[in-house]
Amino acid sequence: MKTVLVVGGTSDVGRAVALAYATAGWCVQLAGRDGPGLEREAADIATRTGMAVTTHRIDILDTDAFPAFADTLPALPDTVVSVVGLLGEQARAETDPVHATTVMRSNFEGPALLLGLFAERFLARGHGTLVGVSSVAGERGRASNYVYGAAKAGFTAFLSGLRNRVAKRGLHVVTVKPGFIRTRMTAGMKLPARLTAEPQAVGDAIFRAAETRPRDVIYVKPVWALVMAIIRALPETIFKRTKL
Amino acid sequence: MSVELSGWGRYPVAATDLLQPASAQAAAAMVAGRTGAIARGNGRAYGDAAIGEETTVSLLGLGRMRAFDPATGWLTVEAGVTLAEIVAAFLPRGFFPAVVPGTQFVTVGGMIAADVHGKNHHRDGGFGDHVAALDLMLPDGTRLSCSREQNAELFHATIGGMGLTGYILAATIRLIPVETGWIRQRTLVAETVADTVRLLDAAQDATYSVAWIDGLARGAALGRSLVYLGEHATRAALGGAQVPYRFGPAAKAGPGVPFDLPALTLNRLSVAAFNEAYFRLGAAKAGPERLVGWRPYFFPLDGVADWNRIYGRNGFVQYQFVLPAARSADLLPDLLDRIAQRGSASFLAVLKRLGRGGGLLSFPFEGHTLALDMKMEPGLLAFLAECDRLVAAAGGRLYLAKDARQTRSTFEAGYPGLARFRDIRRRYGLEGRLASRLSRRIGL
Numbered sequence: 001m002k003t004v005l006v007v008g009g010t011s012d013v014g015r016a017v018a019l020a021y022a023t024a025g026w027c028v029q030l031a032g033r034d035g036p037g038l039e040r041e042a043a044d045i046a047t048r049t050g051m052a053v054t055t056h057r058i059d060i061l062d063t064d065a066f067p068a069f070a071d072t073l074p075a076l077p078d079t080v081v082s083v084v085g086l087l088g089e090q091a092r093a094e095t096d097p098v099h100a101t102t103v104m105r106s107n108f109e110g111p112a113l114l115l116g117l118f119a120e121r122f123l124a125r126g127h128g129t130l131v132g133v134s135s136v137a138g139e140r141g142r143a144s145n146y147v148y149g150a151a152k153a154g155f156t157a158f159l160s161g162l163r164n165r166v167a168k169r170g171l172h173v174v175t176v177k178p179g180f181i182r183t184r185m186t187a188g189m190k191l192p193a194r195l196t197a198e199p200q201a202v203g204d205a206i207f208r209a210a211e212t213r214p215r216d217v218i219y220v221k222p223v224w225a226l227v228m229a230i231i232r233a234l235p236e237t238i239f240k241r242t243k244l
Numbered sequence: 245m246s247v248e249l250s251g252w253g254r255y256p257v258a259a260t261d262l263l264q265p266a267s268a269q270a271a272a273a274m275v276a277g278r279t280g281a282i283a284r285g286n287g288r289a290y291g292d293a294a295i296g297e298e299t300t301v302s303l304l305g306l307g308r309m310r311a312f313d314p315a316t317g318w319l320t321v322e323a324g325v326t327l328a329e330i331v332a333a334f335l336p337r338g339f340f341p342a343v344v345p346g347t348q349f350v351t352v353g354g355m356i357a358a359d360v361h362g363k364n365h366h367r368d369g370g371f372g373d374h375v376a377a378l379d380l381m382l383p384d385g386t387r388l389s390c391s392r393e394q395n396a397e398l399f400h401a402t403i404g405g406m407g408l409t410g411y412i413l414a415a416t417i418r419l420i421p422v423e424t425g426w427i428r429q430r431t432l433v434a435e436t437v438a439d440t441v442r443l444l445d446a447a448q449d450a451t452y453s454v455a456w457i458d459g460l461a462r463g464a465a466l467g468r469s470l471v472y473l474g475e476h477a478t479r480a481a482l483g484g485a486q487v488p489y490r491f492g493p494a495a496k497a498g499p500g501v502p503f504d505l506p507a508l509t510l511n512r513l514s515v516a517a518f519n520e521a522y523f524r525l526g527a528a529k530a531g532p533e534r535l536v537g538w539r540p541y542f543f544p545l546d547g548v549a550d551w552n553r554i555y556g557r558n559g560f561v562q563y564q565f566v567l568p569a570a571r572s573a574d575l576l577p578d579l580l581d582r583i584a585q586r587g588s589a590s591f592l593a594v595l596k597r598l599g600r601g602g603g604l605l606s607f608p609f610e611g612h613t614l615a616l617d618m619k620m621e622p623g624l625l626a627f628l629a630e631c632d633r634l635v636a637a638a639g640g641r642l643y644l645a646k647d648a649r650q651t652r653s654t655f656e657a658g659y660p661g662l663a664r665f666r667d668i669r670r671r672y673g674l675e676g677r678l679a680s681r682l683s684r685r686i687g688l
């Protein structure tokens with residue numbers, strides 16, 4: 001039986017990913033910071049699917065603890081999915097370096113180092129799949145969220161480089177750019193319906209891209225590819241005058 | 245956040261604060277200090293039961309399952325889990341809820357609070373009869389484990405208590421083993437209302453039974469109906485076509501109750517034409533047993549999204565009452581005749597045989613229950629008030645989960661457990677703190 005490790009397991013997307021894998025008959029290792037929250041999601045997934053689900057504590061900012069974390073897992077997973085992220089507040093990040101650092105480390109440093117560590121172990125074993133949930137915000141820095149966007153850009157570049165290095169050695173690396181998702185993180189925001197995905201659709205799309213119809217980079221809603229192509233193509237002289 | 249809310253019948257509409265906690269802890273923090281508050285599940289009660297007097301607390305965020313024991317069939321879930329989720333997770337593993345209402349888009353909390361009845365009430369009781377334990381939160385945040393042994397009084401008041409005893413956070417409910425997702429259905433034709441009642445009463449041993457009455461037929465055909473009896477099909481009973489789909493076709497199954505219509509405009513003619521066609525089609529299938537998938541059998545309307553909108557902007561009410569078994573034969577014809585005379589645009593009325601009741605305020609008792617939809621229009625409220633008098637005089641009662649308009653006196657006449665219910669509310673300090681539009685209207 002195959003096993004997936006989902007890091008960020010108590011988020012709406014993390015839960016959806018874990019449920020998609022368990023529904024397909026995978027064992028799940030659910031990892032995150034919030035112990036009671038993890039137990040609640042693990043019981044839910046196990047009860048719904050009948051699959052074995054274990055829980056594991058990890059703080060994505062505590063990078064020193066990563067090797068020990070990986071060592072204590074009951075088994076080296078076949079797939080690791082990182083859905084860790086922190087939107088933060090752009091305005092605060094502009095004047096509060098501590099907050100800016102937390103946003104950068106949560107979206108880039110932590111997830112990148114963690115997937116990097118599993119990449120080494122997967123290489124030693126000879127196979128494995130790594131999935132990083134990045135963001136369309138990483139494709140171009142915008143006034144409204146460039147601290148978050150820059151960190152995601154770093155993560156996207158890291159995944160791309162990692163894929164370039166390990167593709168010939170049996171590893172599969174997937175970059176996911178979900179666009180807007182209806183979650184607790186975006187509760188109360190006005191989201192355009194056509195561009196907004198439900199968490200379960202993101203979970204199912206990730207499972208498909210990673211396991212059934214392998215892809216390298218996916219947008220969950222295909223329309224995002226078009227939207228971002230236009231945003232990327234705008235010359236900087238024009239872009240700097242826009243309000244995005 | 246203040247919003248306008250209504251029940252499934254879209255009448256009445258009322259303004260209320262809406263709270264949406266994502267967990268039990270969040271719920272405790274949010275309700276602290278609130279008055280005039282009520283829990284809400286998926287809003288499938290027809291009237292104003294799930295609209296708080298001041299505050300409505302949506303418990304859909306409590307949507308996690310906790311544990312399942314396949315040896316006993318006991319499933320523990322948070323109260324916001326829907327019946328649809330339970331069927332999706334457990335039917336493929338050979339389990340089905342012991343009692344289900346006519347839609348799967350209801351929550352476990354809502355099913356307990358209304359003590360919903362299925363087509364098997366005469367045999368298996370209400371949903372509440374298959375609840376082993378529940379985790380109840382009082383408005384001050386106190387959590388109590390309730391069962392037939394522990395806090396038993398509160399347990400019996402909560403089943404059918406319409407949210408007025410506290411917030412159900414989680415419950416342990418019974419699933420029964422089934423070999424397939426198919427139902428062996430037998431259709432009987434009843435030419436009159438007396439026939440209908442007789443056929444239902446004679447079918448006490450059938451697991452499921454229900455009659456679809458032509459609510460417009462008059463004279464000699466008054467109360468004509470198709471009586472459907474059903475049994476869970478065993479594996480051996482499946483024919484070649486069903487074998488690959490042991491737990492029922494994934495999508496909407498073909499035959500069964502033909503309900504793909506409501507593009508029709510609702511007027512007396514189109515409804516009469518529909519009912520006529522329905523009867524001919526149904527009668528043609530009478531006799532031999534047929535296999536029907538679980539969806540069309542239990543949840544015929546779920547395939548038509550938002551069908552409650554066909555009654556227009558003003559909404560509709562569902563009129564559902566139960567009459568003591570001994571009184572049905574003489575009172576049903578009178579009531580059906582009044583309804584048919586008025587020609588209220590109701591497609592079909594549903595008549596069921598109910599068995600013994602469960603909780604203090606549970607709707608069911610030994611008798612016959614009739615339910616039918618009526619479009620909200622001038623004169624309807626006065627007409628139904630007249631019907632109420634007949635029902636109350638015969639010792640009947642109206643279903644609170646469907647109610648949007650009965651008066652306090654009708655309610656008080658129909659529910660003798662009321663005094664004890666009020667006493668429990670007083671002793672636990674719930675009065676004023678838990679109140680819905682319904683409870684305020686009927687003086688609970």
Ligand SMILES: Cc1cc2nc3c(=O)[nH]c(=O)nc-3n(C[C@H](O)[C@H](O)[C@H](O)COP(=O)(O)OP(=O)(O)OC[C@H]3O[C@@H](n4cnc5c(N)ncnc54)[C@H](O)[C@@H]3O)c2cc1C
Pocket residue numbers: 252282283284285286287288289290293294303323324344345346347349350351352353354355357358359360361362405406407408410411412413545645646680
């Ligand atoms: C198409 C259709 C068919 C139906 N068929 C049947 C049927 O065959 N038999 C039958 O009995 N009913 C039937 N019903 C009615 C339905 O089953 C009940 O109204 C049920 O209570 C709705 O559940 P809900 O989760 O939508 O609850 P809501 O409508 O949101 O709330 C209903 C009541 O439950 C209370 N409540 C909800 N959640 C909680 C909680 N967690 N804790 C405390 N109180 C809570 C509310 O305060 C309210 O009083 C039908 C309804 C529809 C729309």
